[in-house]
Amino acid sequence: MTELKHHLATRRSISIPDIKAPAPEGEELDQILRLAVRVPDHGKLAPWRLILIRGDAAATLGKAMADIAESNEGPLSEARRAFELDRFTRAPLVVVVVSRAAPHFKIPEWEQVLSAGALTMNVIHAMGAHGYAATWLTEWPAYDDRAKAALGVSPDEKIAGFLYVGTPADERSERPRPELSEIVTLAKG
Numbered sequence: 001m002t003e004l005k006h007h008l009a010t011r012r013s014i015s016i017p018d019i020k021a022p023a024p025e026g027e028e029l030d031q032i033l034r035l036a037v038r039v040p041d042h043g044k045l046a047p048w049r050l051i052l053i054r055g056d057a058a059a060t061l062g063k064a065m066a067d068i069a070e071s072n073e074g075p076l077s078e079a080r081r082a083f084e085l086d087r088f089t090r091a092p093l094v095v096v097v098v099s100r101a102a103p104h105f106k107i108p109e110w111e112q113v114l115s116a117g118a119l120t121m122n123v124i125h126a127m128g129a130h131g132y133a134a135t136w137l138t139e140w141p142a143y144d145d146r147a148k149a150a151l152g153v154s155p156d157e158k159i160a161g162f163l164y165v166g167t168p169a170d171e172r173s174e175r176p177r178p179e180l181s182e183i184v185t186l187a188k189g
Contacts, residue, residue, distance in 0.1 A: 007128055012172040014133040016090045019166035023054070023093035024132060035126040039118040043104065047112035048119050048160070051096035051152060058088035064150040065141055072144070087141070091164035095123055095134070096151060099158045116160045123163055133168040136161045 024032055033050065041047070053061060066084035070076050076084070088094050097120045101112035120136060127134040141147035142159035153159060 007125065010172075011125070011128060012174065013135045014168050014172050016135055016137075016164050018169040019091040019133050019135065019164055020169050021092040021166055023091065023166045024127070024130060025093075028130065029093075032126045032130055032132075033123070035129070036119060036122040039115055039122050041115050042111050043107040045104065045107060045112060045115075047100045047102070047107075048116040049098045049100060050119075050123075051098060053088045053094040053096065053151075054092060058094065059085075061150060062087045062089060065147060068144060068146045068150065069140075071146075091135075091166045093165040095163040095165060096153075097123065097160040097163065098153055099160045100156075101158070102156065113158075113160075120160050120163065127163075127165055131167070132165055133172075134163045134165045136163055138162065 023029075029052075037046075062085045065087050066076065066081050069080070069084050097116060099113055099116035101109045101116065103109060104112070124134040124136060138159065138161050141151070142162070145155065148155075148157070148159060151159075
């Protein structure tokens with residue numbers, strides 16, 4: 001239990017340029033994902049799914065994002081085009097968490113959305129428990145219908161986040177956290 005407390009006390013996002021190879025693969029990745037899917041899921045709906053992006057697919061999808069961005073915005077600067085081309089190669093693995101929340105006679109959609117958020121944090125924690133860094137971003141492709149389609153996300157699904165995964169290049173520094181007195185209140189009866 002002490003290891004879990006330490007992990008939670010030191011969990012910190014890392015900037016993407018500080019995420020290096022390797023990322024988990026094979027049986028280790030399967031083990032991490034098996035841990036990650038152990039989330040609250042009222043009704044056992046599994047209202048989420050994961051898309052893994054690495055290797056050639058990362059480059060192909062980066063090209064698609066660059067083309068879509070250019071179609072949306074007009075000609076891109078060289079730097080912006082390069083950024084979009086590298087979008088999914090900035091880390092050795094990108095895990096896309098997709099929310100499949102849908103109307104249900106018993107389970108509110110909001111609970112299903114929260115389950116996808118819990119899955120996202122569990123992926124981050126499971127990666128961290130195995131010594132990897134995982135940084136959660138959304139950015140414009142999460143909200144663009146053509147970008148979502150290029151990623152294999154259907155119109156009725158939403159992207160909860162892109163998790164950039166790999167090995168941290170160095171120790172993560174701490175940042176200021178909110179004071180409990182600023183965010184916690186005691187209900188009055």
